[in-house]
Amino acid sequence: MVEKIRDLYLFSKASKKQWMAFLEEQGVVDFDQAEVQPIDQTLGLYDEQDQLVGTGSIAGQVIKYIAVSHAGEEHPGSRFNQIVSALESDLAEKGCFHLFVFTKATYQEAFEHIGFRTLAKTAVGLILEKGTPNIEQYRASLPKKPVDAGQTAAIVMNANPFTKGHRYLIEQAAQENDWVMVFVVNQDVSLFKTTERMAMVQKGSEDIANVVVANGGDYMVSYLLFPAYFIDDRDQAIRFQTALDAELFKQQIAEPLGLSARYIGTEPTSHTTALYNQQLKKILPPQVAVKEVPRLSQDGQAISARTVRQALKDQQLSSLADLLPETTLDFIKTNQEAIMERIAKGQQIHGN
Amino acid sequence: MEIKQTALAGTLESSDIQIMLSQGEKGIHFDLTSDVKKQFGEDIMATIQSVLQAYDIENVLVKVVDKGALTPVIKARAIAVAQRALDLKDEPNWEVL
Numbered sequence: 001m002v003e004k005i006r007d008l009y010l011f012s013k014a015s016k017k018q019w020m021a022f023l024e025e026q027g028v029v030d031f032d033q034a035e036v037q038p039i040d041q042t043l044g045l046y047d048e049q050d051q052l053v054g055t056g057s058i059a060g061q062v063i064k065y066i067a068v069s070h071a072g073e074e075h076p077g078s079r080f081n082q083i084v085s086a087l088e089s090d091l092a093e094k095g096c097f098h099l100f101v102f103t104k105a106t107y108q109e110a111f112e113h114i115g116f117r118t119l120a121k122t123a124v125g126l127i128l129e130k131g132t133p134n135i136e137q138y139r140a141s142l143p144k145k146p147v148d149a150g151q152t153a154a155i156v157m158n159a160n161p162f163t164k165g166h167r168y169l170i171e172q173a174a175q176e177n178d179w180v181m182v183f184v185v186n187q188d189v190s191l192f193k194t195t196e197r198m199a200m201v202q203k204g205s206e207d208i209a210n211v212v213v214a215n216g217g218d219y220m221v222s223y224l225l226f227p228a229y230f231i232d233d234r235d236q237a238i239r240f241q242t243a244l245d246a247e248l249f250k251q252q253i254a255e256p257l258g259l260s261a262r263y264i265g266t267e268p269t270s271h272t273t274a275l276y277n278q279q280l281k282k283i284l285p286p287q288v289a290v291k292e293v294p295r296l297s298q299d300g301q302a303i304s305a306r307t308v309r310q311a312l313k314d315q316q317l318s319s320l321a322d323l324l325p326e327t328t329l330d331f332i333k334t335n336q337e338a339i340m341e342r343i344a345k346g347q348q349i350h351g352n
Numbered sequence: 353m354e355i356k357q358t359a360l361a362g363t364l365e366s367s368d369i370q371i372m373l374s375q376g377e378k379g380i381h382f383d384l385t386s387d388v389k390k391q392f393g394e395d396i397m398a399t400i401q402s403v404l405q406a407y408d409i410e411n412v413l414v415k416v417v418d419k420g421a422l423t424p425v426i427k428a429r430a431i432a433v434a435q436r437a438l439d440l441k442d443e444p445n446w447e448v449l
Contacts, residue, residue, distance in 0.1 A: 078366055081419070085364035092360035097372065114364045115385045115417035132358055132374040132413065 003079070005086045008044035008055060010036070019044070022052045026067035039064065043086050045079055047072060056083040061218075063087060063101040081114055088130075098131040100218070102244075119219075120247035124240045127248065135252050138219060142181075143212045145258055149179035153261040153291070154254060156183045156220050158305070160190040162200035162328045165265065165303035168296040173263040174208045176291075181259060183216040191309055191339065191347050196331070203327040219248060235275070242276040246283040254288045261289040268295065268302055298322050309349040312339060353408045359436035362421075362429040369421035371400065371429050373437040376413035380404060386418035399423055403430035407438060407445065 010016045019042065020031055038059040045054035045068070054068035068079040091099060101111060104125050108118060116128040119135060129135065145152055153173045159166055173180045184201050188194045198215060205211045254262065262284060267273040281290045295302035303323050311319050312332070320329060332339065343349065355375045362370040382397050396418055404412065421429070435441050 075366055081364040081366075085370065088370075089360065089363070095357075097358040097360065097374065113385070113387075115370070115415065131372065132415070 003045055003047050003053065003082070005082065006044050006046060008042040008052075010039065010042055018052060019055060022055060022069075023065060023067050026069065028065060028067055035064070041087075041090060043083060043090075045083055054079040054083050056087050058087055058091060058099075061091070061096055061099045063099060066101075066103075077110065077113070080110055084111075084114055098129070098133060098218070100127060100129050102127050119252055120244050122240065122243045122247055125244070127244055135219060138217045139253070139256055142214050142257065145179055145181075151177040151261070152179045152181070152259050153177040153263055154181050154183060154249075154259045155263045156185065156216060156249075157201070158185040158190060159197045159201050160192050160305050161308060161324070161332065162197070162204045163303050163305050163308060163323050164298075164325055165296045165305075165323075166201070167204055167325050168303075169263055169265050169293055170205050170208065170211055172293050173261075173291070174211050177261065178210060180208075180211045180263075181257075182211060182213045183220050184213060185220055186216045186218065191312075191342060191349055196335070200328050200331055203331070204325050219252065220245075238272055238275050239279065242272075242279040243283060245276070246279045249280075250284050250288055254284070259288065261291055263291045263293060265295050266292055266302075269304065269306070306349070313343050313349055315340075353410075353438055355409065355412055355437045356439045357437060359433050361433035361436060364417060364419055366419050367421055367425065368419050369396075369426050369429050370417045370419075371433045372415040373409075373433050374413045374415070376411050378411060380410070380412055380414060382414045382416065384416045384418065386416070386420075388418070388420060392418075395423070396421075396426060399426045400430045403427060403434060406447070407434045409434060409438070412437075 008015055008019055010019060039057045040059055042055060042057040042065070044052050047053045053072070056066040057064045063084070066080070066083060068083065070076070070079075073079050088099070091097070101116065102125060103111065105121070108121070108126055108128070111128050112118065116130045117134070119127045119129055153176070155169060155173055157166055170180065170182060182201060182205065184194070184198050186194055190197070192200070194215070198213065202213045205213060249262070253259070262280065264277050264280060267277050277292065281292070284290050295304075297303065301307075308320060308323050311317070320332065324332070355373055358372065358374040360370065360372045362368050364370050380401060384393055384397060386393060386396065396416065400414060400416065404414070435444065
């Protein structure tokens with residue numbers, strides 16, 4: 001009995017209908033646009049009667065919408081393995097050898113069985129990775145903590161762009177600790193590009209001796225890896241995802257690297273970030289302390305990168321001097337044209 | 353020889369083996385997943401190692417997911433992945449074969 005793998009093209013209405021019907025049969029029911037849109041490729045597994053008996057998709061480097069029917073399956077697990085294997089080979093041909101999957105706890109074993117490794121786990125679900133460069137290689141690439149450093153802290157920021165508020169948070173941490181590691185979110189979906197955000201944070205903190213800046217890699221607040229498709233309620237999805245992120249940070253970053261605290265700013269406006277901070281406070285202690293620093297205010301208003309982006313959009317450059325350190329101001333002045341062009345082209349300035 | 357690019361060969365289907373080679377430091381390092389690791393883990397690694405040595409690959413990370421492959425299959429997949437990793441796909445090394 002030979003079952004064949006074929007590409008399944010979701011832009012064809014008929015294929016998509018068949019695909020959705022099959023997934024619904026297997027208990028996957030969320031086809032929210034935010035989940036389906038990022039899919040790059042979908043494979044279908046067909047039996048001898050040309051019936052769809054399995055499917056899996058790839059979005060970036062994340063495996064999604066994987067489901068198989070066990071009716072008429074030769075060996076338990078063979079269809080699942082065949083689908084994952086085909087997805088991996090296709091990715092390898094494109095030069096991508098590192099992939100992630102979010103899934104329910106019941107599938108942990110199935111994925112570990114084919115070489116995936118669990119990065120973090122919560123009651124609702126878990127995140128696994130396979131391939132290279134993996135978490136160990138990422139950790140090895142980071143700056144090493146000085147041997148004589150006692151109190152150490154981590155800060156994770158997007159810095160879109162780097163404001164006086166970010167600078168204040170770093171200063172607080174640097175005063176209270178021997179060594180501070182600042183992780184810049186790697187995902188390149190913000191107004192300011194990752195390289196620019198890295199450069200702004202580096203420039204803006206280079207005068208503080210006990211601070212190092214590192215790229216957050218694939219492991220820090222990577223909203224790309226959104227697992228909402230198997231969770232109905234969006235708030236619950238955010239809670240689950242942020243809990244996973246907190247677990248991952250604790251187990252794979254803070255503890256192995258010996259970082260004793262994480263500094264966060266209070267969050268007065270963004271609902272998602274407020275939920276995220278809540279989860280951090282719940283999950284990180286007691287091994288990793290969470291220090292919440294009140295946001296730096298200017299004329300009674302908390303400084304936020306969002307205000308800066310709005311000001312840029314409204315061409316109110318004069319108001320920026322109060323919100324941004326010299327280093328970021330210089331950067332914006334030199335690159336003003338490129339940034340304005342991005343906004344004109346419709347780059348989102350809301351969100352994070 | 354040095355690994356030029358990360359490479360993958362084989363599948364996760366029954367009786368097959370999936371091998372991935374990537375750049376490593378100081379020797380050959382294995383990460384093996386197999387249901388029969390206890391019984392045949394050493395043999396599987398030895399088979400792959402002999403192929404790697406035939407290609408003069410000294411520093412490499414070898415990620416292996418075995419699904420009960422027989423020795424000739426292991427050898428074939430190891431040769432394929434070595435050729436890909438060394439970017440020698442078009443120049444088969446007959447002496448290894």
